[in-house]
Amino acid sequence: MKYTATYDMMEAVRNTNEWMGATARAFASNPVWGLAPNPAFKMLSAWGRVTERSFARMVIKPDWGIRTILGDDGRDHLVSTEVVVPRPFGDLVHFRVAGLESRSRKVLIVAPMSGHYATLVRSTVLSLLPDCDVYVTDWHNARDIPVSEGKFDIEDYTLYLVDFLRHLGPDTHVIAICQPAPLALAATAYLAEEDPAAQPKSLILIGGPIDPDAAATDVTDFGRRVTMGQLEQFAIQRVGFKYAGAGRLVYPGLLQLSGFMSMNAERHGKAFTDQIYAEAMGTAGEHDAHNTFYDEYLAVMDMTAEFYLSTVERIFKNGEIARNAFTVAGRRVDIGAVSSVSVMTVEGANDDISAPGQCVAALDLLTGLPEAKKARHLEPGAGHYGIFAGKSWRNNIRPLVLDFMDASAAPEAGSDAAAARPAPRRARRA
Template sequence: MAFAPRGPGPFADLIRKNAALAEMISRFQLTHERPGFGISSVRVENRDVPVTEEVVLDLPFGNLLRFRKDIDTAQPKVLVTAPLSGHFATLLAGTVKTLLRDHDVYITDWKNARDVPRDAGEFGVEDYVDYVIRFMEQIGPGGHVLAVCQPCVQALAAVAVMSEDRNPATPRSMTLMAGPVDVRESPTTVNELAQDKPLGWFERNVISTVPFRYPGAGRRVYPGFVQLTAFMSMNMERHQAQHRKLYDHLAAGEDTEAGRIKAFYDEYFAVLDLTEEFYIETIDRVFQRAELATGDFSFRGRKVDPSKIRNTALLTVEGGRDDICGLGQTTAAHDLCSTLRPHLKRHHLQANVGHYGVFNGRRWENEIYPVVRNMILAME
C-alpha cells in the first residue's frame, strides 16, 4: 500500500484518499493461483501451537491436505470436503482455523482443472464421491466428515456407500452445512437458474477449452470467473457496499477493519476452473433431477441408499438468510437417512446468517461451531 500519513490536517486526508483510490483500482483483478491458507499457528487450550500443511495423498484432481499441529494429545480426525464451485479450498480457511482448536483437520484441496493434463482422464460427480471415500480410507477408522455447501450430496453418497460396504473407515459423524441435498425444497435463484435452461445450453454457452499455454491444454472446463461473475451478480449491492466500506476504511487509515475486507476479497477473487463433466453432471444430477433425494443417484453402477447409514451420526446446518441453499434443502438428509436412530440426528438452524456465514465469521465461531464440536465429541 502507498504511504498514507496518519496525522491530522487536510493534506494528510488528501494523501490517504488518493492512496485508498489507488489501492481500490489495483484490487480489481482475478487470479488463477491458489492462495495460501495462512494458518501458521492456532490456539489450543492455553497455548499457541505451530501448524504446518502436509499433503497426505496426492491425486490427479486434488490432494488430501492435513494441518499438522505440534501437540501430544490425540484429537478427533475431521475431513472437510470443500466445494468445487469456482473457488479454491482456501475459501474455507476460517472454517479450518476454527476447527483446528479441537480437531485434527484434513481438507479436500482441489486442483485447478486447467492445470491437470488431459491424460489424467475425466473428473465427474462420482469421481468426487470416490475421492471422499479414498481420503477417508487414508485418514483411517474413527474419522468424521464435514461437508460445506455443494459437496453435501457427494459426502452423503460416500457415507452411504461406505456404510453399506461396512468399510472400516466409515466416519463416526457426518456434518452437512448449507448443501443442496434436495433442491426442490425452497428453491432459490441459484436453483432456478440451473433449472431454467437445458443441459445443451450450458454446454454451448459456459464451457471453454483450456488454451495450449496451460498443462491442461485441450481440456473442456467451466471457467471459475464465470461462476464468480454469476455469484457476484446475485448480490451486487452487497459487494458494492463492502467496497465502499473498504475505501472508507483505507481513507481513514483504519487498517484492521480494511484488512478484514481485503482478506475476504483476496480469496474471493482467486478462481478455479472445473472440468466440464463435473459442472454439467452437477447441473443435471443435483440441480435439475435431484437424484439423491429421489432415490435415483448411482455410484459406479449401483444405487446409493442413504438408509444404509446406521451408525454415523448426522448433523445438518442451515442459515435462515441463505439465498444460495434454501431452507429445507440440507435438512432433507434426515428423511433420506431413515434408519438412523433419533439420538444420532440433529439439525441446527442459524436464523440470522446467510450462506457464507454458516461456515465463516463470528456466528460460525461462536454459535454454530460449538454445535458441530459437540456432535463430533459425542461420537468419540
C-alpha cells in the same frame, strides 16, 4: 463458446484491467504531483491500487496463512500442512500441529468445489485445530491439470471421498460444507454397502443442497430456467495455452466470478467504492476487512466441465440424491443403507444459497438410521457464509458440532460406560 480463444480473451481482459490499475497507481503516485496538490490524483492512485489488487487476486491461489495456534498449555504451536493422499484433481491435506498432545477427534472437512479454493474454509479449520486433528480436501484448479489425467465428474468426486475416508479410518468425523454435502452423504452410503468398516463416526452436513427443490433460491431457479444444452454452449470453455491444462473443457473461474458478483452487484459496488475512498483518505489497511474478504472471494478456480454439468443435471435438475437414485459406475447407492453413522444437518435461517429445508432433507433419506443418531440445527439470523465461518459458527454451531462428535464416539446406550458418561449438550434431535 467452447474455444480456446474465448478463454484467452477473458484472461486478456483480466490482465488488461490489472495493468490499467497498476499504471494508474504508478502515474498518480509520482512525487511530481506534490507540487500541485489535487485530490484527483489521490483518487486515481486509490482506484489504481484497488483495481490492480482485485484483478491480480483472480489468478492466485490463496495461502492457508495458519502459522500457529494457542494450545491448552498457553503456548503457541507451529502449524504445517502436508499432503497425505495426493490425487490428480485434489489432495487430502493434513494440518500438523507441532508439540500438541494428540487430540481425540479426527475431522475431515470436505471443502466445496464451487468456484473457490479450499482456503474458503480457513476460519473453520482455524477454529477446530485446538480441539481436533484436522484434514481437508484440497481441490485443484482444473486449468492446471493436463488433459491426459482424464475426466472428473461427481462420481469421481464421490470415489475420491471414499478413498480419503478409507485412508483416515472409521474413527473419522466428516464435516461437508455446502456443495459436497450430497456427495459426502453418497460416499458414506457407498461405504455402508461396500466397506462398512471404513464408515466415519459422524457426518455433519452444513448448508448443502441435498434436495434443491425443498426451498427455492436464485441458484435453484437458475437450474430450472437454463437447459443443459444452453449451459454447455455458453458456460463451458477450453483452457488457453498459458496453463498446463490447455485444451481441457472447464467452467472458468472468471465466468463463475461474474455470476457471483452479479447476484449482489449493488453491495459489491458499494464495497469497492468505499474502499477506494478509504485508500484515498489513508484509512485502508493491507489486512483490513475489505481486503481480507475480497482476497479470498476474488480468488477463483476453474471446474472441469463434466463436474459442473453433472452437478447441475444430476443434483439440481434430476434430484438424484433427493430421490435416492444416485449411481456410481452404474450401480445405485442406497442412502437408506447407512445405519450406524450419526448424522447432523446445519442450516442458516437467512441462507440464500442453500435455503432452509434443502439440507435437512438428508434425514428423511436415512431410513435405516435410528432417530437417536439424527440431529438438526437451524441457526437464526445466519446466512450461508456465517454457518461455517462467521460469528454464528464460532459462538453457536461449533460447540454443538463438537458435542455431536463426542456423542457419536461414545459407547452405545445401555453399556456400563455409556451409563456413567454425562450427556453432552446437543442440537435438537430429528
